[in-house]
Amino acid sequence: MQVEDYIKAGKIAAEVRENVRKKNWIGITLEDICEEVENEILKRGAKLAFPVNTSLNEVAAHYTAEPNDQKTVTDTDLIKIDLGAQINGYIADTAVTVCYDPQYDSLIQAAEDALQNAISIIKIGVKSSDVGRTIEKTVKQLGFKPIANLSGHSLAQYTIHAGKSIPNIWSIGSFSFKGDVAYACEPFVTTEKGMGFVREGKIKNIFALGSRKRTKNDEADKLQEYIWTNFNMLPFALRWLVKDWEEKKARELLEILIKKKVVHAYPILVEANGQRVSQAEHTFIPTETGVTVTTTF
Ligand code: MN
Numbered sequence: 001m002q003v004e005d006y007i008k009a010g011k012i013a014a015e016v017r018e019n020v021r022k023k024n025w026i027g028i029t030l031e032d033i034c035e036e037v038e039n040e041i042l043k044r045g046a047k048l049a050f051p052v053n054t055s056l057n058e059v060a061a062h063y064t065a066e067p068n069d070q071k072t073v074t075d076t077d078l079i080k081i082d083l084g085a086q087i088n089g090y091i092a093d094t095a096v097t098v099c100y101d102p103q104y105d106s107l108i109q110a111a112e113d114a115l116q117n118a119i120s121i122i123k124i125g126v127k128s129s130d131v132g133r134t135i136e137k138t139v140k141q142l143g144f145k146p147i148a149n150l151s152g153h154s155l156a157q158y159t160i161h162a163g164k165s166i167p168n169i170w171s172i173g174s175f176s177f178k179g180d181v182a183y184a185c186e187p188f189v190t191t192e193k194g195m196g197f198v199r200e201g202k203i204k205n206i207f208a209l210g211s212r213k214r215t216k217n218d219e220a221d222k223l224q225e226y227i228w229t230n231f232n233m234l235p236f237a238l239r240w241l242v243k244d245w246e247e248k249k250a251r252e253l254l255e256i257l258i259k260k261k262v263v264h265a266y267p268i269l270v271e272a273n274g275q276r277v278s279q280a281e282h283t284f285i286p287t288e289t290g291v292t293v294t295t296t297f
């Protein structure tokens with residue numbers, strides 16, 4: 001494990017996240033938000049670990065802007081901006097929720113409190129089920145519901161979900177935190193009217209290579225090679241392809257790669273009762289006495 005690279009990526013992601021938190025995004029298009037946040041990561045010397053997610057209101061996760069996405073943020077929208085930086089494939093994954101309507105401050109604060117309480121109990125040897133219990137308890141005491149079927153995750157080089165899940169509720173089946181692994185903890189919180197879980201939506205605009213094999217279509221194979229060279233196995237967006245590919249062609253070839261199961265498409269995840277969802281996220285490495293939060297400065 002390359003601790004220095006995790007720390008470097010984390011510092012960059014944290015700086016960008018705090019600028020995102022402070023900025024007023026009202027009236028700005030989702031495309032401009034994604035492009036600006038991604039550029040902030042790149043100009044600090046990291047690469048992108050995944051397309052910036054700009055998930056609005058009841059969309060909990062996995063929405064990134066389409067090319068020319070003209071949807072703008074309004075003064076009543078709640079937006080989760082989830083960003084990832086990587087150095088040599090070592091990833092910092094962090095998120096912030098912003099909303100300019102004070103009515104939702106407590107929903108946002110509940111995710112932040114749950115994250116802080118979770119991180120405060122983690123050290124080498126702590127069980128993931130205890131973290132889930134802490135998140136659930138914190139969220140419920142504040143009068144909200146955790147999203148049960150979204151979870152944090154272990155990380156590995158060029159891998160965002162490396163096999164271990166950190167639950168946001170108490171759950172059976174558990175692992176113990178290790179000191180040579182990085183993890184992301186990410187409580188998602190909804191209102192008491194929410195179902196407390198997400199379902200898949202129709203929109204799919206985040207993709208990743210799932211396997212590498214020839215498709216008998218030279219152009220599709222060329223796109224596959226381009227994806228591997230530029231993004232490795234990490235997620236990417238159509239926005240990133242249209243820099244070098246004509247949009248219509250890119251969509252067509254991507255469709256072929258999805259059908260051949262070379263590329264996986266991730267659907268957006270929506271609160272099952274249509275209620276708003278907040279999120280907070282940090283990446284950390286457990287130690288004997290606590291954790292090193294990488295996404296801080
Ligand atoms: Mn994230």
Ligand code: MN
Nearest residue numbers: 093184186281
């Ligand atoms: Mn994550």
